[in-house]
Amino acid sequence: MELKVLDAQGNQIGTTPAPAAIFGRDFNEALVHQIVVAYQANARQGTRAQKDRGAVKHSTRKPWRQKGTGRARAGMTSSPLWRGGGRIFPNSPDENFSHKVNKKMYRAGVCSILSQLARDDRLAVIEDLRVEAPKTRLLAEKLKAMRLDSVLIITDRIDDNLYLAARNLKNVMVVEPHSADPISLIHFKRVVVTKPAINKLAELLGREGA
Secondary structure, X not given: OEEEEEOOOOOEEEEEEOOHHHHOOOOOHHHHHHHHHHHHHHOOXXXXXXXXXXXXXXXXXXXXXXXXXXXXXXXXXXXXXXXXXXXOOOOOOOOOOOOOOOHHHHHHHHHHHHHHHHHOOOEEEEOOOOOOOOOHHHHXXXXXXXXXXXXXXXXXXXXXXXXXXXXXXXXXXEEOHHHOOHHXXXXXXXXXXXXXXXXXXXXXXXXXXX
């Protein structure tokens, strides 16, 4: 398996070998959908709360007499049928939205995404990425020269200069291999991986049972 290598101007200058088990898999749409949904669900926080009919502030006085008014029977204003009443099945702060996905499935799904990115020419390799100072302008100029406007950069090591330079760029994200999640891989138009990061990706995703 060969991946394209780009120079500082975004031109292809050659190829580099990459493990086919990581970058040469068939696309498994069902598996990718499952890990994406699970990743989003596991990021949810159960912080919303609603009140049932026993928790809303209301009077226990019967609104009107049982018979003779022509209206439906009503016992109290906290009924879920009334405006301002409680919810029938309220959301509680201890809701659990998590989905279980075992490691083998997760790694296989990420490999499937990386493989499809390589086939779609959305994934490329660079030698390294460094900036001399923590200046957003310096990194922006480098990415503009490489014709990268929306890019996820996977590097083996993020130093302070690179981290500070990248955090204010709207469509740029710099992560280490263990932080490359399926949502980010799909979201950005291009994915750029440094050569040392390829080995780390292979180590993380090519483990026994992956």
